[in-house]
Amino acid sequence: MITIERLQATAEELMRRAAIEIPEDYLTGLKTAAAAEDSDLSSFVLEAMLENYDAAKEDGRAMCGDTGCPRWYVKMGNEARVDGGPVALEAALRRATAKATSTVPLRPNRVHPLWRTDYDNNVGIGAPEIEYGFEPGGDWIDLTTVHKGGLFGTDYRMLFPSDGIQGIKRFFLDSLVAFGKRGLACQPAIIGIGLGGSKDACMVLGKRAACLRVVGDRNPDPKIAELEDEMKVLGNSIGMGAMGFVGKSMVIDCNIEIGFCHTGGMQMSVHAFCLSSRRAVARIYGDGRVEYRTNPEWFTDYQRRETVEWPQS
Amino acid sequence: MATELKKIRLSTSPTDEALAALQIGDIVYLDGVVYTAREGVYKRVIEDGVDLPLDLPMASAANFHCSPAATQHDDGSFILGAVTATASFRFSKWIGAWLAASGAKLIIGKGGMNPEDYRDHFVPHGAIYLTTVGYGTGALLGRGVKAVCELHWRRELGLAQAMWVIEVKNFGPFIVESDRHGNSLFERENAKIAANIEAAYNGTKPAVLKRFGETDDRQDELI
Numbered sequence: 001m002i003t004i005e006r007l008q009a010t011a012e013e014l015m016r017r018a019a020i021e022i023p024e025d026y027l028t029g030l031k032t033a034a035a036a037e038d039s040d041l042s043s044f045v046l047e048a049m050l051e052n053y054d055a056a057k058e059d060g061r062a063m064c065g066d067t068g069c070p071r072w073y074v075k076m077g078n079e080a081r082v083d084g085g086p087v088a089l090e091a092a093l094r095r096a097t098a099k100a101t102s103t104v105p106l107r108p109n110r111v112h113p114l115w116r117t118d119y120d121n122n123v124g125i126g127a128p129e130i131e132y133g134f135e136p137g138g139d140w141i142d143l144t145t146v147h148k149g150g151l152f153g154t155d156y157r158m159l160f161p162s163d164g165i166q167g168i169k170r171f172f173l174d175s176l177v178a179f180g181k182r183g184l185a186c187q188p189a190i191i192g193i194g195l196g197g198s199k200d201a202c203m204v205l206g207k208r209a210a211c212l213r214v215v216g217d218r219n220p221d222p223k224i225a226e227l228e229d230e231m232k233v234l235g236n237s238i239g240m241g242a243m244g245f246v247g248k249s250m251v252i253d254c255n256i257e258i259g260f261c262h263t264g265g266m267q268m269s270v271h272a273f274c275l276s277s278r279r280a281v282a283r284i285y286g287d288g289r290v291e292y293r294t295n296p297e298w299f300t301d302y303q304r305r306e307t308v309e310w311p312q313s
Numbered sequence: 314m315a316t317e318l319k320k321i322r323l324s325t326s327p328t329d330e331a332l333a334a335l336q337i338g339d340i341v342y343l344d345g346v347v348y349t350a351r352e353g354v355y356k357r358v359i360e361d362g363v364d365l366p367l368d369l370p371m372a373s374a375a376n377f378h379c380s381p382a383a384t385q386h387d388d389g390s391f392i393l394g395a396v397t398a399t400a401s402f403r404f405s406k407w408i409g410a411w412l413a414a415s416g417a418k419l420i421i422g423k424g425g426m427n428p429e430d431y432r433d434h435f436v437p438h439g440a441i442y443l444t445t446v447g448y449g450t451g452a453l454l455g456r457g458v459k460a461v462c463e464l465h466w467r468r469e470l471g472l473a474q475a476m477w478v479i480e481v482k483n484f485g486p487f488i489v490e491s492d493r494h495g496n497s498l499f500e501r502e503n504a505k506i507a508a509n510i511e512a513a514y515n516g517t518k519p520a521v522l523k524r525f526g527e528t529d530d531r532q533d534e535l536i
């Protein structure tokens with residue numbers, strides 16, 4: 001049984017880590033990009049970012065003043081039980097979000113869309129988002145918080161089978177060019193692409209591809225993995241770097257996730273996880289152990305299962 | 314390797330000569346006092362006609378488009394962590410009236426504004442635009458904040474939209490995006506990239522289903 005105290009304390013620590021410590025995979029990706037960059041302005045920006053991550057860690061302050069919209073991904077092993085059940089779990093995550101907002105501190109970003117009501121704690125109607133996944137076996141819960149920033153860099157389009165790969169590439173470029181100008185997307189970014197599903201599922205897939213997969217990770221389908229590589233190269237060939245200055249660092253990595261869709265369509269979404277690619281993960285075991293990491297390991301074989309039954313016979 | 318960019322220390326109440334010497338692409342660090350003001354403050358002052366809560370531009374000529382990651386304790390003290398600018402183009406409709414009302418000479422934000430805003434408002438008021446870097450350099454900027462001097466309209470506008478008056482030292486880096494003549498660094502860079510963009514699109518094809526208002530001119534800005 002996982003206690004609610006343990007869960008909330010872990011969630012608070014995750015909020016702090018996400019806001020302050022850039023994940024190692026993104027940092028390595030950015031260092032590689034900085035080493036390859038030869039335009040003076042783009043280089044200056046990337047060097048400043050690297051300095052910024054150090055400053056954040058040293059001072060224990062948020063890496064970006066816009067601390068984004070904190071959200072939660074909860075993945076439960078099939079054997080996991082929470083003291084107080086799912087309602088207590090949700091309350092703990094809302095409490096941790098509010099508390100961390102004043103202790104880190106984070107920017108209270110969340111307001112009512114119409115009345116702009118602001119409780120100064122990043123909690124409100126539908127906020128923070130809490131999404132769930134399940135995994136066979138396992139007496140543990142994986143808690144992931146993502147502090148997604150950026151009002152820019154995301155788009156959706158209904159494509160069709162006849163649009164093909166060339167249509168996908170074009171919409172990908174359209175999104176990068178549109179939001180890359182002036183650096184509105186705060187690139188270089190991890191670009192997540194959702195293909196298929198339905199409109200809402202496609203958005204979710206793309207966002208998870210950007211936020212829940214790490215730099216260097218590849219889709220298990222070799223042809224999709226190849227497309228991920230191609231898209232990364234394509235994005236970096238635009239000639240646009242950080243802040244939309246001349247340069248070659250636009251995409252730190254490109255991750256694609258797919259879902260089966262209507263036979264007539266090919267939905268596509270593009271999401272940019274910015275220079276503050278903030279995520280932090282912890283596995284909480286039934287016996288009280290907690291292990292922290294930065295890779296959400298969300299997309300398992302089970303999450304991508306294609307068959308009716310599980311396990312596969 | 315990259316060439317060295319020019320680095321400048323600038324007062325938040327800059328002299329005419331100091332402003333005139335700034336060129337697009339210069340790197341700037343600020344000393345003095347800056348205040349935050351964005352849509353909440355603009356609306357209150359310009360549309361609702363509420364008096365400014367401090368003496369501008371006497372107190373500061375530097376307006377930061379920002380909401381800090383900060384908290385005010387019950388005893389009135391503050392913790393201010395990181396500060397990052399927000400995208401400025403959204404404030405276009407107020408900027409002319411604001412420059413007149415506040416006497417601001419430095420507008421600091423994310424991503425710059427439209428060339429028309431520079432021509433019609435910045436140049437006549439002798440104001441320049443500084444963009445933050447990255448844009449995620451919030452921790453570095455946070456280091457340049459020495460003290461929170463005042464917080465205005467916290468109750469009326471909330472923490473994010475309130476007017477934070479902060480004392481800064483070696484606060485930066487910023488990049489000069491628009492100079493006294495209204496030249497724009499982003500415009501210059503966009504023009505350089507334009508030719509290359511077509512090459513990247515080679516072989517791709519337009520979507521079979523079009524959308525309203527769609528442009529295929531990649532030189533267009535969407536802001």
Ligand code: SF4
Nearest residue numbers: 064149150186274449
């Ligand atoms: S998009 Fe990311 S890096 Fe840019 S301001 Fe927002 S949180 Fe910061």
